[in-house]
Amino acid sequence: xxxxxxxxxxxxxxxxxxxxxxxxxxxxxxxxxxxxxxxxxxxxxxxxxxxxxxxxxxxxxxxxxxxxxxxxxxxxxxxxxxxxxxxxxxxxxxxxxxxxxxxxxxxxxxxxxxxxxxxxxxxxxxxxxxxxxxxxxxxxxxxxxxxxxxxxxxxxxxxxxxxxxxxxxxxxxxxxxxxxxxxxxxxxxxxxxxxxxxxxxxxxxxxxxxxxxxxxxx
Numbered sequence: 001x002x003x004x005x006x007x008x009x010x011x012x013x014x015x016x017x018x019x020x021x022x023x024x025x026x027x028x029x030x031x032x033x034x035x036x037x038x039x040x041x042x043x044x045x046x047x048x049x050x051x052x053x054x055x056x057x058x059x060x061x062x063x064x065x066x067x068x069x070x071x072x073x074x075x076x077x078x079x080x081x082x083x084x085x086x087x088x089x090x091x092x093x094x095x096x097x098x099x100x101x102x103x104x105x106x107x108x109x110x111x112x113x114x115x116x117x118x119x120x121x122x123x124x125x126x127x128x129x130x131x132x133x134x135x136x137x138x139x140x141x142x143x144x145x146x147x148x149x150x151x152x153x154x155x156x157x158x159x160x161x162x163x164x165x166x167x168x169x170x171x172x173x174x175x176x177x178x179x180x181x182x183x184x185x186x187x188x189x190x191x192x193x194x195x196x197x198x199x200x201x202x203x204x205x206x207x208x209x210x211x212x213x214x215x216x217x218x
Contacts (some may be wrong), residue, residue, distance in 0.1 A: 067136040073190045078137040080183040081128050081195065083149070084202070087176045088125035089141055090150035092118050097155055098169060104162030106216065114165070117209060124202055131195055163217075170213040177206035 069077065095118035102111055129139035152172055156164075180203045188196040 064136070067134075068194075069135050069192060071136075073192065074135050074137060076190050077135060077187050077192045077195055078132055080187055080199075081132045081135075081137075082140060084176075084180060084183065084199070085125050085129050085132070085139055085141060086146050086150050087152070087179065088121045088128070089146050090152055091172065091176060092121040092125070093146075094152075094155050094169065094172060095121060098160055098165045101158065101160045102162060102165055103159050106162035106166075110162055110165060113212070114169075117169075120205060124205070128195075128198060128202075131198060135192070135195075166213050166216050170210055170217070173206055173213070174210045177203060177210060180206060 067074070095114045099111060099114040099118065102114070125141070129141065132139045152175065156168070160168075180199050184196050184199045184203060187193075187199060
């Protein structure tokens with residue numbers, strides 16, 4: 001009788017030990033995530049199936065209501081923004097090309113000025129590209145996009161005299177400044193006073209650059 005009792009006790013303990021081994025992965029999963037294992041729900045389907053918590057699924061259409069402009073106005077405003085971003089990136093490359101290859105008596109003042117202009121073009125391009133994202137659009141600053149859509153003459157290669165740089169850069173900056181002035185009105189008419197104000201700020205900066213280069217030639 002005692003032997004049978006011991007045997008039954010050993011079987012019971014052995015069963016409990018096996019159950020504890022089976023339960024350990026489930027408990028570990030629960031501690032890590034606060035949820036039972038995906039296979040542990042009642043209908044034997046993964047716990048996250050068909051829910052917004054799927055890995056990588058961050059799209060929530062309800063967030064579109066927080067875009068600050070009406071859908072029908074965004075594309076026209078984005079067209080103006082995208083064009084300006086591309087033009088500023090082109091001006092950045094032109095300023096750096098001039099900065100590197102400059103020759104002549106005005107080398108020192110123009111060399112430093114061109115670097116300052118290049119920095120400004122990048123800052124302004126970044127600001128306007130962020131505005132594109134704010135209104136629910138995307139920015140395109142790829143090199144092929146700049147080449148195809150900046151709509152400026154091809155920039156010359158090789159060494160550049162200070163007089164060449166003054167004439168080429170002044171003409172290019174003046175061209176972009178005229179386009180930006182037109183976009184002040186178009187974005188305002190489309191109900192985006194914020195972007196219109198940013199274009200006004202940029203217009204002032206470009207007009208100032210044209211003046212600073214122009215006085216060297218007068």
